[in-house]
Amino acid sequence: MKASLEPSRLAPADMMRASLIGLRTRRLRSILSGLGIVIGIAAMVGVLGLSESSKSELLAQLDQLGTNMLRIEAGSGIGIGTGELPEDSTVMVSRVGPVEQVASISETGASVYRTDLVPEGQTGGITVKAVDANLLATLQGRMESGIFLDEAATDLPVVVLGAVAAERLGVTDGAGGTVVWLGDDWFSVVGVMDTLDLSPDLDRAALVSYSTADEFLDHGGVPSTIYVRSDPDNIDVVRSVLPATVNPESPDEVEVTRPSDALEAKEAADQAFTNLLLGLGAVALLVGGVGIANVMVISVLERRGEIGLRRALGATKGHISIQFLGESLILATLGGLGGVALGGAVTAVYAWSQGWDVLIPTVAIVGGMAAALIIGVIAGLYPAMRAARVSPTEALRTL
Amino acid sequence: MSPAASLSAPATAAPADERTVLALSNVTKTYPGTPPVHAIRGVDLDIRSGELVAIVGPSGSGKSTLLHVIGTLDRATSGTVSVAGYDVDDLNDKQLSSLRSRHIGFVFQQFFLLAGETALDNVADGLLYTGMPLSRRRVLAEHALDQVGLAHRTSHEATKLSGGERQRVAIARALIGSPDIILADEPTGNLDSKSGEDVVRLIESLNADGTTIVVITHDHQIASRFPRRVSLLDGEIVEDIRIAVSGDPR
Numbered sequence A: 001m002k003a004s005l006e007p008s009r010l011a012p013a014d015m016m017r018a019s020l021i022g023l024r025t026r027r028l029r030s031i032l033s034g035l036g037i038v039i040g041i042a043a044m045v046g047v048l049g050l051s052e053s054s055k056s057e058l059l060a061q062l063d064q065l066g067t068n069m070l071r072i073e074a075g076s077g078i079g080i081g082t083g084e085l086p087e088d089s090t091v092m093v094s095r096v097g098p099v100e101q102v103a104s105i106s107e108t109g110a111s112v113y114r115t116d117l118v119p120e121g122q123t124g125g126i127t128v129k130a131v132d133a134n135l136l137a138t139l140q141g142r143m144e145s146g147i148f149l150d151e152a153a154t155d156l157p158v159v160v161l162g163a164v165a166a167e168r169l170g171v172t173d174g175a176g177g178t179v180v181w182l183g184d185d186w187f188s189v190v191g192v193m194d195t196l197d198l199s200p201d202l203d204r205a206a207l208v209s210y211s212t213a214d215e216f217l218d219h220g221g222v223p224s225t226i227y228v229r230s231d232p233d234n235i236d237v238v239r240s241v242l243p244a245t246v247n248p249e250s251p252d253e254v255e256v257t258r259p260s261d262a263l264e265a266k267e268a269a270d271q272a273f274t275n276l277l278l279g280l281g282a283v284a285l286l287v288g289g290v291g292i293a294n295v296m297v298i299s300v301l302e303r304r305g306e307i308g309l310r311r312a313l314g315a316t317k318g319h320i321s322i323q324f325l326g327e328s329l330i331l332a333t334l335g336g337l338g339g340v341a342l343g344g345a346v347t348a349v350y351a352w353s354q355g356w357d358v359l360i361p362t363v364a365i366v367g368g369m370a371a372a373l374i375i376g377v378i379a380g381l382y383p384a385m386r387a388a389r390v391s392p393t394e395a396l397r398t399l
Numbered sequence B: 001m002s003p004a005a006s007l008s009a010p011a012t013a014a015p016a017d018e019r020t021v022l023a024l025s026n027v028t029k030t031y032p033g034t035p036p037v038h039a040i041r042g043v044d045l046d047i048r049s050g051e052l053v054a055i056v057g058p059s060g061s062g063k064s065t066l067l068h069v070i071g072t073l074d075r076a077t078s079g080t081v082s083v084a085g086y087d088v089d090d091l092n093d094k095q096l097s098s099l100r101s102r103h104i105g106f107v108f109q110q111f112f113l114l115a116g117e118t119a120l121d122n123v124a125d126g127l128l129y130t131g132m133p134l135s136r137r138r139v140l141a142e143h144a145l146d147q148v149g150l151a152h153r154t155s156h157e158a159t160k161l162s163g164g165e166r167q168r169v170a171i172a173r174a175l176i177g178s179p180d181i182i183l184a185d186e187p188t189g190n191l192d193s194k195s196g197e198d199v200v201r202l203i204e205s206l207n208a209d210g211t212t213i214v215v216i217t218h219d220h221q222i223a224s225r226f227p228r229r230v231s232l233l234d235g236e237i238v239e240d241i242r243i244a245v246s247g248d249p250r
């Protein structure tokens, strides 16, 4: 007998070229079938990138605002529910050890108008509150223009406006000396605050000092809300003792909240939405995989002649199946790359438009590519098997 | 040296130093079904190195089936087949693929050229499954294209050439690895008579240079020009004649 035959071999570079033939000769179809993967991966990368970028934005925000602030309000509770806290609350709270800053707010019940000609009642939702002069510092808020009450003469008719209130009253410059009609007097606007993320109700308020309220509005100064800055390490202790400190007789009527919790809750809600979108991305990916498999099965049927020829040229069944598997893998890889690029671009553009840091997590890129490859293999398996099973003699008889 | 030396003598005596490249002994091929189709029935055939053989017969006589069995694309139902000294029965499917990649060249009526590839690369594909790197295959392909008279078509897209040129590219692809035998199934079947004539002349000249070629055809006129003619009818060889071509020293 003759020397044993060396097995058929296909050089790796040739394997690659063979797998690219289908993509080169059926370009449009390949692009369309890869589009599902592009969309699926782009959705996943974009969603992960945006949620990461917005999360980093939120963390920066929380960092800036601090998580050590507590808000005390009169609960609507079981008791009489006056909406007011005991008169000496502020003093009592400031005696709690770890409390660093205390500032109170009191509802004056007065209204503010652009001029004295505006009909009564058309307040535009703006309330007038008497506040402690250190409120802005306690809230770590900033002025957009002008000065806060701590720098102004506190018993004159001066007012500081929240951002929304200023807009509604047509005040563009807090330092411009604009006057508004407040209660029964003309008040000078001395400042406009930036928006306050942790206490948005103040954005729609006009703030005066307690002494001004006493003088011009005849307002006594019973607090309705108290903001507390605590030593961050003891915030839970402070929170637990505050109700009894404020109202020893009925602590149930005192409500203590932590405004930063609201931001965190919003983030949790965003997370749920992110998961939903991720799920949709996964579905798109699955549909993309089915699309590739479908196109590949059709391609195998159309390319029976080529398969027959390759078998005649010495291809084994393994060579044929690896060629079609390779084609599916290449399609999915290109789809994955396109998806990562598109998802990254969407994230970058959106984050940029929001002024956020662009953060595309590595796990999204690596995970997206891995998902594409896995889909490519799974989608290619069946068509590759079909291709290997094509009978060469029957394939060569077709014309 | 000759692995098939023990086989029965061919129809006409040939010099002993000429190697047997193909030996079929009592080969049958039956396609299962109701009723089963006996496409090949008890075929004995010996082809020696350097021969140019026409297998001729009407449509349905079993020519393509015979070519597939000879080309190891299909296995005989019974009988023995030996190609290039290898007994096909002893080889598994992978080894048969290997045998085809190195020892057998195919030419088909439908050309089967790959779209989107140049003539050169289509020819280079003739050695694709030997694992030889593309750069070397391209060098050999250039030579093969030259042999079929298409040196000037090297970088043209193969499927955009004329019919005759396409078939010559396919012949170059079969030729590139200098196989022991080239099997051509109706190579002129899709060509006009002028291109067909060119292809037949090319086959004759390649044979004159020493290539062993089996041409399947239903065209008696073409078959009658070849030095050996095997006639097939209903799966059986009814005639196997060698003609002394004028000027042939044999």
Ligand SMILES: Nc1ncnc2c1ncn2[C@@H]1O[C@H](COP(=O)(O)OP(=O)(O)O)[C@@H](O)[C@H]1O
Pocket: B031, B032, B033, B037, B038, B039, B057, B058, B059, B060, B061, B062, B063, B064, B065, B066
């Ligand atoms: N796969 C198959 N299954 C059943 N019968 C077949 C098959 N292939 C070919 N045949 C039959 O075998 C006979 C020989 O066919 P073929 O070899 O193609 O003849 P030719 O090439 O001479 O026209 C025909 O009757 C044909 O119908």
Ligand SMILES: [Mg+2]
Pocket: B063, B064, B065
């Ligand atoms: Mg036929």
